[in-house]
Amino acid sequence: MNVDHRVIALIDMDCFYVQVEQRLQPEFLGKPCGVAQYYTWKGGGLIAVNYEARDFGVKRGMRGEQAKELCPDFHVFHVQEVNGKANLTRYRDASADVFRVLNANYKLVEKASIDEAYVDLTEDIQRLKESPLKLTIDDFPSTHLAGFTTKTNDERIEIVNKWLKDCESDDEKRNYDLVLGAYLVEKIRKKVKEETGFFCSAGIARNKILAKLCCGFNKPRKQTILTHSDIDHVFDNTPVQKIQGLGGKAGDRVMELFKVDNMGQLRKYSLDALQASLGESNGCWLYNLVRGIETTPVSSRNLYKSISASKNFPGKTSLDTTEKVRSWCQNLAEEVFNRLEKDRAENKRRAKLLTVTCTSATNETIARSCPINEYSIDRFANDAYRILKQFNKSPSTSNIYSPAITNLGIGAGKFLDSVNSRSIADLFSKQTNKSEQIISTENTINWQEEDEDEDNEQEETITEKPPSPPVISPVKGDFFRKFQKNDEQMKTPAKIETKPSSSSSITSFFSRYTTNENSCNSIPEQSDDRYITCTKCNKPILAWDMPEHEDFHYARELQKEENKNTFQPATIIKPTKPMKRKNEKQQNDNHTLDAFINKKPKNQ
DNA sequence: CATTTTTTCCCT
DNA sequence: AGGGAAAAA
Incomplete structure (x- = not known):
């Protein structure tokens, strides 16, 4: 049950900034609108466009004036300006409204952006199964199935109904938890609308990447399920760039390297072939993904x-x-x-x-x-x-x-x-008794002294609740972020590009710029009181890194403790890395990647 | 001259 | 620590 029996939803607010403005001025509901930053330059730059306006060809990134040309009725909301600078507070606050609803209803909610959240519904679905309920098409008023395009609502109902029947008659009921997931998502979306006034769309699938992908299939105000059996068909029609993490250079490289343009075409490549070009971790990630498997967990961070x-x-x-x-x-x-x-x-x-x-x-x-x-x-x-x-x-x-x-x-x-x-x-x-020397230097992080009264109370209550155990992430699904370009043939002579040589980097680096005014008092010299000696490992640690460093020791101790009692069954992860032992993993990765990057010839 | 403003994560 | 990719509105 570890493999991928999760159900994950990606909830995405429809043209969020526009909805935020429309909530403030409802008279613009139903009209073509957009939100722009600034306005003196060609009517400002649009950062959000609603669906009514998109029908006229108005796009994000356009200028307000250009939008007016395409759509004379277009209305431009302007981002609030404070001190001559765009201020996005209004949207952050509205975002908090949404997340208040999500967090009140679900435990495992991950804020993926200002208007997007991943929710892991797996446990909620198990709970739901204990008290069986009879679901009908009426419980899925805005649900679609990935891989099926429906023109009319009758068509949609037919498709979804057939699917519901199939799921019931399916002995294994492999898809039934997706049914329940879609049911829960219909409910939470309705709740979000009721409590915030905002419409949203959603994708429901067995992992984050798929949920994210299919969320975009039916918008706005709709949700889409991507079942396991439809993955091949969907991937055959999914351009590589549509996959989260492959929308940029990494995706371009994958397409070039393997001569593909959609995800389905990657199925014919072996794990070894993918790893040879992309490295062990990335190759494994992509190999699994193409087969519908992706294990990046939903983390509950708000x-x-x-x-x-x-x-x-x-x-x-x-x-x-x-x-x-x-x-x-x-x-x-x-x-x-x-x-x-x-x-x-x-x-x-x-x-x-x-x-x-x-x-x-x-x-x-x-x-x-x-x-x-x-x-x-x-x-x-x-x-x-x-x-x-x-x-x-x-x-x-x-x-x-x-x-x-x-x-x-x-x-x-x-x-x-x-x-x-x-x-x-x-x-x-x-x-317990030697914590005092950690923060002793005057120049370090002594902000505590100001808050002493309130801190005292807190220390008492701490004993009550143990710290949340450090989440030791499993095989964290890695994305492709290791591609850089080195094509600065530009006329710009690389300034003073004498790399801050490996030695006393900071000091030597600044010394080049301190021709005038060397009284830079707060960035001290190497007689460094920025460093504190860790009492556990005796190494000098930057003052502002100390708390994390402490956490590191703490986590390590916890792990030691735990390993005494339980034995970790090596991550059961699916048909991943067969051969390739840990032996030169690092060297291997770097090597292939370097070759990979340097190889890239065409880049205008 | 001109999408802009964020935020997170990865690499070195 | 610092640079850069990617993504989102």
Whole structure:
């Protein structure tokens, strides 16, 4: 029962941003609409278009003005602007409305994007089986079967009815849990509509990739089931790029390498053939997928791992003075701060790492990080600006910033629960009594001191609930993310491209840019108080990595403990990796991939 | 000059 | 840590 007897749904809100705006202004329901960011440049760029407008050929990415030409009745909603920057808060809040409903009804919900959720229904279906119920076509008002195109509702009913009959008479009842899954999804979608006002579509299948794929087959306001027996037929008509993870360069490479354009054509390739070109992990993943097998679990995570704000400054609008850069640091810092504060209140956690990203007019992107010691707009803005100063090539006497910045972003991540994970770990580990030296340095992550009163309470209650066991992920379905291009024959001479040599990388790297203003106080030299010595392994660990590092030790201990008692039956995973032992796996992968990448000749 | 703004995950 | 791919509205 481990193989793939799960039932997974992918729920996707229909043209979500448009629905959010229409909920606020219902008079636009039923009319062709879209949501655009900004408006001065050709009426803004559309990031969402509803189905009424799509009938006129309006597409995402178009300009508001262009949409008007195609569809004179088209209405453009504009994303809220704060300090001259698009602000997506309204949609994040609406997203939270949706997830409140999903989470209230199901335990295993994974937020896949602002408007998409995976739900693992397997257990709910088992429960449902205990009290049998008689389902009729009326329980499936918006359900379709993948692989069958129906023009009319009567046709749809005929198909679905036949399928329901088949499932009942099927002795093994292999498909019956998909029936129940579709039934549950009809119900949850109705509930979402009732409680949020939003319509959605859904796909129901035995794994995430298939659920995601078939969700797109009937939209909007419909759901589609993909049964095991229909997979071959569906894959014969599924372009490679339609598969999640293969929509970009990876998919192009697969098509080129194996001379295929749809998924079905990949069936004729052996596991070895796929692995030879794609590596052990990717080859295995694809081999199984083509046969309808994919084991990536639905993880129950609702919270963002990072919060960021960024803005493009294209062409003439690029940030070419220190004042502009300073000022936008302030604006972005303000947005990040506001969202971070809200997140702290709601989720009792704090971000520990601030990351500044910027793209220069030379089209080079850099990202640099520094620890967050204190939540404040000015701290974020100052830290960001101090980092950016390092990359300004103009003399400090000038107010010119060069090369000018065409994209600037500030983000925060590495969240740490205010209910400190370290104290939890300590409570459960053997030597409880020496946790004090972990956070002792002044310059490290001492935000705790401000919150002492509330922390005291929390520590008491901790003993009550044991920490959720570390999820040791099984053969995590890997995607194809290992393809890069190296075709920078461009005229842009690769600047100072003297790789930050392997040695003292950070120091040497910055030293190249500190011609003026070497008073970069918050990014200290190598007399590093950013490092803390781990008491468990005696290795120097970056301060902001310490909590994770601690978790690592903790998880390891737990695992040791568990291995004493239970024996792990080696992951039962299907007909996967036969030969190929662990012996040179790494070398093998790298080798084939390198050859693979370098081989690519045509790339204009 | 111009889809833009996010977010996550993988590779090195 | 930092760069980049992929995906979504």
